[in-house]
Amino acid sequence: MKQACLFLVCIFFVQILQAQDSTTVVPKKRYRTQALGMEGAPIIDGVLDDASWNLVQWGDNFIEQRPDENTPPGQQTAFKVLYDDKSLYIGVRCFDDEPDKIVKRLSRRDGFEGDWIGVFIDSYLDKRTSFGFIVTAAGVKGDVFGSNNGADEDDSWNPIWYVKTQTDDEGWTAEMRIPLSQIKFGHSEDQVWGFQVMRRYFRNEERSVWQRLPRDVAGWTSEFGELHGLKNIEPQRQVEIQPYTVAKTETFEAEEGNPFEDGSDSNITVGLDAKIGVTNDLTLDLTVNPDFGQVEADPSAIALDGFQIFFQERRPFFVENKNIFDFNVSQSEAGNTFGSDNIFYSRRIGRSPQGSPDTEDGEFVDQPANTPIIGAAKFSGKTKNGWAIGVLESVTAQRRATISGVNGDRRKEMVEPMTNYFVGRLQKDFNDRNSYIGGIFTATHREELPQALDFLHRSAFTGGVDFKHQWNNRDWYLEGNITFSHVKGGEAAIKNTQESITHLFHRVDADYLELDSTRTSLTGTGGNLQIGKLGKGNFRFESGATWRSPELELNDIGFQRQSDDIRHYTWIGYRTLKPDNTFRQLGINYNHYTAWDYGGNHNYLQFNTNSWQNWKGNWFSNIGLNYAPLEYSNFALRGGPRLRLSPWVSFWNNIETDNRKKMRFFYFHNGQKALDNSYKSYYMEGGVTYQPINALSVSAFPSLRINHDKLQFIDNFDDVNGSPRYLNGEIDQRTLSMSIRLNYTINPNLTIQYWGQPFISRGRYTNFKHVTDATAKRFEDRIMTYDQDQVILVDDVYSVDENLDGTEDFSFDNPDFSFVQFRSNLVIRWEYIPGSELFLVWSQDVSRDGDPTNGLLPSLNDNIFGQKPQNIFLLKATYRFVL
Numbered sequence: 001m002k003q004a005c006l007f008l009v010c011i012f013f014v015q016i017l018q019a020q021d022s023t024t025v026v027p028k029k030r031y032r033t034q035a036l037g038m039e040g041a042p043i044i045d046g047v048l049d050d051a052s053w054n055l056v057q058w059g060d061n062f063i064e065q066r067p068d069e070n071t072p073p074g075q076q077t078a079f080k081v082l083y084d085d086k087s088l089y090i091g092v093r094c095f096d097d098e099p100d101k102i103v104k105r106l107s108r109r110d111g112f113e114g115d116w117i118g119v120f121i122d123s124y125l126d127k128r129t130s131f132g133f134i135v136t137a138a139g140v141k142g143d144v145f146g147s148n149n150g151a152d153e154d155d156s157w158n159p160i161w162y163v164k165t166q167t168d169d170e171g172w173t174a175e176m177r178i179p180l181s182q183i184k185f186g187h188s189e190d191q192v193w194g195f196q197v198m199r200r201y202f203r204n205e206e207r208s209v210w211q212r213l214p215r216d217v218a219g220w221t222s223e224f225g226e227l228h229g230l231k232n233i234e235p236q237r238q239v240e241i242q243p244y245t246v247a248k249t250e251t252f253e254a255e256e257g258n259p260f261e262d263g264s265d266s267n268i269t270v271g272l273d274a275k276i277g278v279t280n281d282l283t284l285d286l287t288v289n290p291d292f293g294q295v296e297a298d299p300s301a302i303a304l305d306g307f308q309i310f311f312q313e314r315r316p317f318f319v320e321n322k323n324i325f326d327f328n329v330s331q332s333e334a335g336n337t338f339g340s341d342n343i344f345y346s347r348r349i350g351r352s353p354q355g356s357p358d359t360e361d362g363e364f365v366d367q368p369a370n371t372p373i374i375g376a377a378k379f380s381g382k383t384k385n386g387w388a389i390g391v392l393e394s395v396t397a398q399r400r401a402t403i404s405g406v407n408g409d410r411r412k413e414m415v416e417p418m419t420n421y422f423v424g425r426l427q428k429d430f431n432d433r434n435s436y437i438g439g440i441f442t443a444t445h446r447e448e449l450p451q452a453l454d455f456l457h458r459s460a461f462t463g464g465v466d467f468k469h470q471w472n473n474r475d476w477y478l479e480g481n482i483t484f485s486h487v488k489g490g491e492a493a494i495k496n497t498q499e500s501i502t503h504l505f506h507r508v509d510a511d512y513l514e515l516d517s518t519r520t521s522l523t524g525t526g527g528n529l530q531i532g533k534l535g536k537g538n539f540r541f542e543s544g545a546t547w548r549s550p551e552l553e554l555n556d557i558g559f560q561r562q563s564d565d566i567r568h569y570t571w572i573g574y575r576t577l578k579p580d581n582t583f584r585q586l587g588i589n590y591n592h593y594t595a596w597d598y599g600g601n602h603n604y605l606q607f608n609t610n611s612w613q614n615w616k617g618n619w620f621s622n623i624g625l626n627y628a629p630l631e632y633s634n635f636a637l638r639g640g641p642r643l644r645l646s647p648w649v650s651f652w653n654n655i656e657t658d659n660r661k662k663m664r665f666f667y668f669h670n671g672q673k674a675l676d677n678s679y680k681s682y683y684m685e686g687g688v689t690y691q692p693i694n695a696l697s698v699s700a701f702p703s704l705r706i707n708h709d710k711l712q713f714i715d716n717f718d719d720v721n722g723s724p725r726y727l728n729g730e731i732d733q734r735t736l737s738m739s740i741r742l743n744y745t746i747n748p749n750l751t752i753q754y755w756g757q758p759f760i761s762r763g764r765y766t767n768f769k770h771v772t773d774a775t776a777k778r779f780e781d782r783i784m785t786y787d788q789d790q791v792i793l794v795d796d797v798y799s800v801d802e803n804l805d806g807t808e809d810f811s812f813d814n815p816d817f818s819f820v821q822f823r824s825n826l827v828i829r830w831e832y833i834p835g836s837e838l839f840l841v842w843s844q845d846v847s848r849d850g851d852p853t854n855g856l857l858p859s860l861n862d863n864i865f866g867q868k869p870q871n872i873f874l875l876k877a878t879y880r881f882v883l
Contacts, residue, residue: 150220
């Protein structure tokens with residue numbers, strides 16, 4: 001069977017290679033600009049009537065890029081470019097024979113709603129990095145910093161530039177002034193920049209471009225046209241200083257007798273952000289006592305598998321230029337390769353304190369909620385000759401919890417040490433920008449640790465080398481990386497790492513692993529190697545392998561779910577390049593993944609096929625099917641033996657209506673089921689977004705997850721009647737939530753945004769059992785289920801009498817749970833002058849443990865409505881000085 005599957009895949013692969021279209025070289029268009037003369041700079045009012053615009057010719061003859069590539073667009077576009085020694089000036093005419101139908105939807109910055117025009121500049125001419133300046137017909141600005149030839153985009157980049165739009169009988173116009181200080185370029189008497197202009201014609205959901213961009217090219221920036229005529233312009237050093245002040249008031253439910261929970265707290269803080277252009281290419285970002293209070297809260301989530309949950313970084317200081325610092329351990333087109341694992345995970349900086357004090361009955365604790373960042377500096381950018389550089393240094397404060405004793409005396413215990421974090425990243429382009437090689441190094445150092453925090457590493461070092469080589473006009477690529485880690489600490493810290501769920505060196509059947517409680521360091525490696533083809537023709541593919549040694553440990557400043565894994569993956573995809581009577585575009589994919597551990601055990605085999613569809617009416621849908629005939633888990637029993645899981649099948653399906661409509665709908669669902677019914681789950685999420693007027697958008701997305709697992713881990717017991725017990729139960733879990741959003745845009749610089757999410761997850765356990773033969777083929781042969789008379793519940797504690805001799809063999813707390821939470825953010829944001837903002841924020845949080853015997857909706861009602869929430873009110877003011 002396996003050989004037959006492999007044979008078919010090989011045949012399919014050969015056909016793919018034979019079916020590829022030959023490379024088509026698209027000629028580069030050129031636009032020649034000119035310096036401003038005596039006419040002076042144009043007035044930025046959106047009306048292209050200034051005499052200076054007559055100095056240059058129109059750039060025109062746009063071509064459709066999608067849906068029907070290389071055909072005349074529905075409406076034409078033209079542009080002009082001028083410059084002086086401080087700024088670039090761009091005027092754009094978007095023709096429209098029905099100007100009253102131009103869509104002017106409002107949003108906050110980077111909303112990209114309705115009709116828009118975008119100007120994209122590769123001022124390095126490195127064919128990998130671009131600066132994008134976008135404006136909608138409503139005058140909403142957007143800007144994006146692109147790297148890795150368009151594969152990575154950073155829309156948190158907020159340069160200072162100026163733009164106005166106007167509508168007239170011929171369509172609409174945009175007039176831009178982009179200071180040269182916001183663009184990075186090198187010293188050259190005669191500059192040549194990569195240049196592209198793209199238009200979104202909203203009514204047809206059409207993109208048109210000045211420089212033709214075939215749909216099957218394997219890149220974005222590399223396909224730009226060229227901007228000529230820039231003579232004797234000097235790189236401008238950027239110097240911006242942005243002080244801020246925050247007034248904060250917090251109210252919450254008072255706790256009787258607790259001196260730390262009296263019902264309110266207030267404070268005022270100040271801080272400073274600065275951006276200094278060391279050279280035109282490289283920027284130094286500084287922050288002192290940064291505030292992230294206006295950042296939206298993380299969505300609620302519960303994980304029963306024991307692994308940590310990955311949350312996206314939202315804090316502006318860390319988000320900007322994050323592409324330079326990224327070092328994904330094993331990202332792939334195929335997926336299922338732990339793609340979120342990264343050597344640098346900035347959420348580690350300023351995390352919640354990792355320790356908690358020991359207390360006695362009657363004592364109260366003031367536990368810090370987060371770790372302040374004393375200061376951070378980031379030196380980053382890319383030079384004209386292809387060096388991408390990133391250096392980040394940050395120091396977080398020591399945090400102590402305050403304990404109030406039964407006699408009123410107080411003491412303090414350290415719960416987070418002062419910690420220094422360092423990240424250094426370097427990449428170099430070569431081979432006409434078709435290849436790069438790079439490296440990263442990180443270091444984490446903690447001050448001397450008290451005994452209560454001896455589970456933490458004193459220091460941790462990680463690093464890696466990555467490369468990518470592209471050929472045949474970037475259609476083909478070979479890339480990979482090698483990663484290493486080295487952590488140091490006391491014996492307790494290294495033992496804790498070896499026993500953590502990421503490693504589990506104490507697994508009883510892992511002869512190739514050894515738990516050494518005397519070690520004071522741990523060194524591991526990992527890596528990824530892949531080859532693929534993304535450009536030219538209908539077919540694409542990628543195949544590769546990734547590995548993580550048992551000792552690899554990235555979690556001091558990175559993110560890593562598990563180690564001890566060697567994994568192969570393959571993805572083959574087909575996509576249409578031209579619309580037909582049914583689809584604007586259609587894609588079909590095949591994937592497979594298989595994995596081993598370092599002991600040579602074959603732990604995983606999965607096959608997947610899926611398809612996505614963009615329908616003629618601009619609806620979107622997809623469907624996918626998975627089949628896993630083989631799966632073992634080294635982690636399910638948390639240090640117990642390798643556990644065989646039953647073969648399973650799963651599906652997913654998604655439908656989205658036309659996103660141009662003012663009322664649009666979304667529905668997604670997936671399900672998974674073991675072939676022997678030992679496990680089944682179902683998840684569904686629906687939603688509606690309604691935009692009654694251009695300034696207002698309201699959406700609601702409820703979801704429900706049902707999880708029924710006959711083998712859900714509870715706990716391990718070392719010695720019960722002479723042998724260990726790996727206790728599991730049958731869980732019936734229901735999770736209900738709904739995300740609600742409201743966005744009201746008074747004007748492009750003044751917005752009101754609301755986000756709220758009620759959330760409840762309830763789990764009930766029955767049919768307790770322990771694992772007896774972890775690798776047995778039949779599910780029933782893997783377990784021994786306890787009868788009702790062997791398990792007794794008293795005062796929320798289960799007592800187990802295995803041999804019914806009247807003596808308790810072991811006991812465990814009732815694992816049933818009900819977690820209820822409501823989080824919300826209301827943010828009023830006013831950019832009163834470019835780069836300077838005023839925030840008014842109201843955050844709410846209600847988090848409670850409910851009664852697992854109640855239903856979902858009654859638990860929401862009892863534990864959210866009528867309860868006193870934690871309220872946080874923030875008033876934040878910033879002012880950006882540009883020197």
